[in-house]
Amino acid sequence: MQVLPPALEKLIDALGNLPGVGPRTAERYAYYLLKSDGHKSAELSDALSQLHKNISYCKKTFALVEEGMELSDLYTDPARNKQIVAVVAEPFDIIALEKTHNFSGTYHVLGGLISPIDGIGPEQLHIEELVARIDEDKVEEIILATNASVEGESTALYIRKQIGDRNVKVSRLARGLPIGLDLEYADQITLSRALEGRQLLS
């Protein structure tokens, strides 16, 4: 017996593909879209159909850009210091760093992290292009802004090795206590990193 019309079943199935969305949440989204006027679902439908057509990658930094653009604004803007490059795993990591309003260098998106278990080796990431940028743009500092995870750390170490003895500073984001965390709730590894990285009060 057909409890729901096929068009609705189809939408619930498609919404259920989104990460972290189970059948109940998908039902909730679908019913919300059905109850609101057709405008909301038409808008979403349009945005989805345009997605792959209108998005491309910056040839230099591999950040997301509008289709037809060669280079990202974050690279071409003259206010941006091309001699400092923050290396991130995914394009969305750029948003997080931009929100700090504390970084005026450029970015380099790796497109993932080295993870043998998922079949991702260094040759699938944009590491070669990063090394080429060091020479082309006369980069002075590389900030390895990868996650504080096993994959993030090993990718950082691999990149360090590839850079070799080129005359460039290589740093990585500090590991330590996140702001607002009580010492007693900090995990062991975070706390040892915070101890190792302790800084003199001057």
Place this chain on the structure above:
Amino acid sequence: MQVLPPALEKLIDALGNLPGVGPRTAERYAYYLLKSDGHKSAELSDALSQLHKNISYCKKTFALVEEGMELSDLYTDPARNKQIVAVVAEPFDIIALEKTHNFSGTYHVLGGLISPIDGIGPEQLHIEELVARIDEDKVEEIILATNASVEGESTALYIRKQIGDRNVKVSRLARGLPIGLDLEYADQITLSRALEGRQLLS
């Protein structure tokens, strides 16, 4: 400065309209769709564009049906007892009841609950049509399966009044302890309802 391409911003905005989806979750959904091949977003886009065109309401029960169908299968199926009608607020409540595999009557969807604070009065709900069905289908029992909320209760009472002295049993779903709940964690109102509705062990 444009951190994200406009097509992606548009999708994030549209996804952020879904209930309970904030900007971070919308970003996660959008990036997932961008990373997976175009097939997934095309599927979702299609399903959305078909939604309003292909869904209609059953003329009798107001359940959701395929466009072009007059009556829901849940009503026309001869195995369904038309003399027993479960009254629910929303079409999705039917799914919950169907999953029990314990009800073989028909349904009647009100399309909401009486809620003066949201500007929903009884005239906006399909209550008149329910009363008409009692006479047309010679209904023997009406099961008021509305939520155990203030709106659910007052809608149930209003319907009871509209039915008047027609010769029909009117019941509502039992209120009591949900299965698996420890007595000590039950709230006061649930517990008083469970006391009031206590049943003899025979």
